[in-house]
Amino acid sequence: MDREKVIQEMKERVFYANEQLPKEGLIKLTWGNVSEINRELGVIVIKPSGVDYAKMKIDDMVVTDLQGNLLEKDSLRPSSDLPTHVVLYREFPTVGAIVHTHSVHSVQWAQAKRDIPAYGTTHADTFYGNVPCTRDLTEEEINQRYEEATGDVIVETFKERQLDPLACPAVLVSGHGPFTWGENVTKAVQNSIVLDEVAKMATVTEQLSPKIARIDQYLLDKHYYRKHGANAYYGQN
Amino acid sequence: MDREKVIQEMKERVFYANEQLPKEGLIKLTWGNVSEINRELGVIVIKPSGVDYAKMKIDDMVVTDLQGNLLEKDSLRPSSDLPTHVVLYREFPTVGAIVHTHSVHSVQWAQAKRDIPAYGTTHADTFYGNVPCTRDLTEEEINQRYEEATGDVIVETFKERQLDPLACPAVLVSGHGPFTWGENVTKAVQNSIVLDEVAKMATVTEQLSPKIARIDQYLLDKHYYRKHGANAYYGQN
Amino acid sequence: MDREKVIQEMKERVFYANEQLPKEGLIKLTWGNVSEINRELGVIVIKPSGVDYAKMKIDDMVVTDLQGNLLEKDSLRPSSDLPTHVVLYREFPTVGAIVHTHSVHSVQWAQAKRDIPAYGTTHADTFYGNVPCTRDLTEEEINQRYEEATGDVIVETFKERQLDPLACPAVLVSGHGPFTWGENVTKAVQNSIVLDEVAKMATVTEQLSPKIARIDQYLLDKHYYRKHGANAYYGQN
Amino acid sequence: MDREKVIQEMKERVFYANEQLPKEGLIKLTWGNVSEINRELGVIVIKPSGVDYAKMKIDDMVVTDLQGNLLEKDSLRPSSDLPTHVVLYREFPTVGAIVHTHSVHSVQWAQAKRDIPAYGTTHADTFYGNVPCTRDLTEEEINQRYEEATGDVIVETFKERQLDPLACPAVLVSGHGPFTWGENVTKAVQNSIVLDEVAKMATVTEQLSPKIARIDQYLLDKHYYRKHGANAYYGQN
Numbered sequence A, B, C, D: 001m002d003r004e005k006v007i008q009e010m011k012e013r014v015f016y017a018n019e020q021l022p023k024e025g026l027i028k029l030t031w032g033n034v035s036e037i038n039r040e041l042g043v044i045v046i047k048p049s050g051v052d053y054a055k056m057k058i059d060d061m062v063v064t065d066l067q068g069n070l071l072e073k074d075s076l077r078p079s080s081d082l083p084t085h086v087v088l089y090r091e092f093p094t095v096g097a098i099v100h101t102h103s104v105h106s107v108q109w110a111q112a113k114r115d116i117p118a119y120g121t122t123h124a125d126t127f128y129g130n131v132p133c134t135r136d137l138t139e140e141e142i143n144q145r146y147e148e149a150t151g152d153v154i155v156e157t158f159k160e161r162q163l164d165p166l167a168c169p170a171v172l173v174s175g176h177g178p179f180t181w182g183e184n185v186t187k188a189v190q191n192s193i194v195l196d197e198v199a200k201m202a203t204v205t206e207q208l209s210p211k212i213a214r215i216d217q218y219l220l221d222k223h224y225y226r227k228h229g230a231n232a233y234y235g236q237n
Helices: A002-023 A082-091 A104-112 A138-160 A186-207 A216-228 B001-024 B082-089 B104-112 B139-160 B186-208 B217-227 C002-023 C084-092 C106-110 C139-160 C185-208 C217-227 D002-023 D082-091 D104-111 D139-161 D185-208 D217-227
Strands: A033-038 A041-044 A062-064 A096-101 A168-175 A177-182 B033-038 B043-046 B061-064 B097-100 B170-173 B177-182 C035-038 C043-046 C060-062 C097-100 C170-173 C177-180 D035-038 D041-047 D062-064 D098-102 D170-174 D175-181
Touching: A002 A033, A002 A104, A002 A186, A033 A082, A033 A216, A041 A082, A041 C035, A041 C097, A062 A104, A062 C060, A082 A096, A096 C043, A104 A168, A104 A186, A104 B186, A104 C060, A138 A168, A138 B217, A168 A186, A168 B001, A177 A186, A177 C106, A186 D104, A186 D185, A216 D139, B001 B033, B001 B043, B001 B097, B001 B186, B033 B082, B033 B186, B043 B082, B043 B139, B061 B082, B061 B097, B082 B097, B082 B139, B082 B177, B082 D035, B082 D175, B097 B104, B104 B170, B104 B177, B104 B186, B104 C185, B139 C217, B170 B186, B177 B186, B177 D170, B186 C097, B186 C185, C002 C035, C002 C043, C002 C097, C002 C185, C035 C185, C035 D035, C043 C084, C084 C097, C084 C177, C084 D185, C097 C185, C106 C170, C106 C177, C106 C185, C106 D185, C139 C170, C139 D217, C170 C185, C177 C185, C177 D098, C185 D185, D002 D035, D002 D041, D002 D185, D035 D082, D035 D185, D041 D082, D041 D185, D062 D082, D082 D139, D104 D170, D104 D185, D139 D170, D175 D185
Parallel strands: none
Antiparallel strands: A033 A041, A033 A096, A041 A062, A096 A177, A168 A177, B033 B043, B033 B097, B043 B061, B097 B177, B170 B177, C035 C043, C035 C097, C043 C060, C097 C177, C170 C177, D035 D041, D035 D098, D041 D062, D098 D175, D170 D175
């Protein structure tokens, strides 16, 4: 009973978050997907695969367990990126929701196979340091377990660079595009919006000043910590 | 009777697809045209020439035979690009609908006389390899049979490069702009949307990493074949 | 009586054309102005100066004679660019309406003090050859008769290059921005829309292929003459 | 009584000006803030911190004295940028309202740590000369009094360059973004709109003509003084 109500609310949030992606100009067509996890209930809710946004309904959202197995009969097929989400939820225990888009400015950096440098305070307010770009997947990874391997290479990137997923709630998958996440769906979508905006800013910053360096560490610290952590004083939305 | 109904439905689909072009930001003014073919009935339906989108009605759509001869009395004049469409339908038997736009990012590549390289998975999900740009037309081709020659040079490009029109459902005509197509009108318009988006992505990808190479063949294969063909598992829209 | 009705209709057309400029994304705030001439009546109608677009009414349009003298009592002040319009109407007798904007992509070329090269057929469909950029005005011209001199330098540019104003219905004033015109208000506004679009296309064309040449003369001829002149067969909007 | 009414009207203007920022495309999410001062009443009204624009109400606006101390009980927290506004109002006595955004094109120049050069008359109509970019803040300034120091470095920039805040009603804070201001809220918001537009123009101007110089001083003078000062004749909005 209670469980059903919680899952129903998850479906609503995931549905409306998916709807927000084209409205915010982050995706075209059916690109992109949003999911949310409830770790206590052992449940993930994710967008179905290939349903036209105009026809998608709340009850089309797909419910799985934490390994990605379908939990409801007559379920639609989940987004084919579900295995990536499953890996990220398993390895990033503080993450409550994940968003994947092909937003144009973020993809430009992913295709360029470059981190987005922290060139200003707009970036620092949300991302504590460069937004990392993963290495390329190998042929074997792509052929044998593509979507899981996409999750794995994100996790590998964060481990190697010793990044906290909530301090840098975004990644670029090389040659592919961005994943963002957050404590909840609202934050995860906002982080996609911010990511595309700072990606757009960074491109022209480099064009205007080709030798520009990323901002000073103390300015990065200031902006990040006035919004996050124990001493935050900046408005929390 | 049945034939009339089928043609009426073709007119509706072609009309709404044309209407979609300015809404999606793909064209200005009356630029662009959409057509659909029914090979069994021997009928092509195409946008009329030079009618303001705001005033265009479903019954203004023009019906021709497979050689482009008008089939209805009191017909408006067909789009002047009709001869290009006729050639493409004749030579590409799997194509069910064609879209021509002057969408800004695709035209930028056509004017630069360059293929759009397959720089990422957004591209690979729809276009299996680079989107080709044709050679320039010769003075004779332009002066004597411009619109037919435009179709011919597209066909020539696909034959020389041994491309399957449905595996790469788009082309850039050098110095001019894009044509896209698909099994049906919905797909053909979607391919125009995707083409302009990947064109926009590719430009800045090169700006950010001037020596970037196109994505690995196995990643191209993976993304294309998870959406198309016998082993597809990605959501079909 | 008849004269009043004709002038009232001019006011309506000029009003709605001015309203269209921000809707088409061609201007911000109150930038930009549109005028129309009736040579038989000896009347010009132009936007008033500095009136907020949201508050502007049809009857606010300003009526002048062909020298720019106000013809109605209690008239608002005309756009300060009126003297430029007066010069253009006097020297370009085939022109029926003029539009001035600060549309962003056209201004980028005007500030770069460069002609917009004819890089493709989108350009050639409307502009027969490069869109010219004027020389800079001299200090004396600017200080003593700025707005008239702006008209003079446009005329000088067209005379020196032997351009037909209706074959190339646009100019960039160096360091300033575009003026477009046409046989009537509808055409003049459309030419502003096309100009900004081809300006946007040309910038990235150069970025993608820095050594690209303008299109072949015969392709320029083909596209221009299939829409204009005695042998036109392309849809006239 | 009167005082309350005046403050209520200030709240309304500040509220609607804040609402205008996302509508004009100048900000995402809750970025940006607007304030207004009444020097006679000794009152500043400013946006609250971190309230979602969709939920923000007129009465949420925060009232402070000229040192930034809250004047109403049950007040929301003011924008964390309030100390910057307080410094600017204190040092720029002709300024009646201030706007801070992270508008994308202005931020690109701020992150590039460059003045926006006066490349054309669109710029000159509003900004008399280059829009200055401040120096970087020091580590000590950032750690000990970040928001006040942001105000101080703006004032320092204007003093060193001997700029009149109303002749150049905008600044870029290095690595951060733009502040604009004006005699009243309407002007201050308009100046943000213009700033982002000229920032966008200037970037591509440099791309098209890398060695372009700023416009001649007499053209700058002409455009600025035909709109401002004793001899203005250009429409005042």
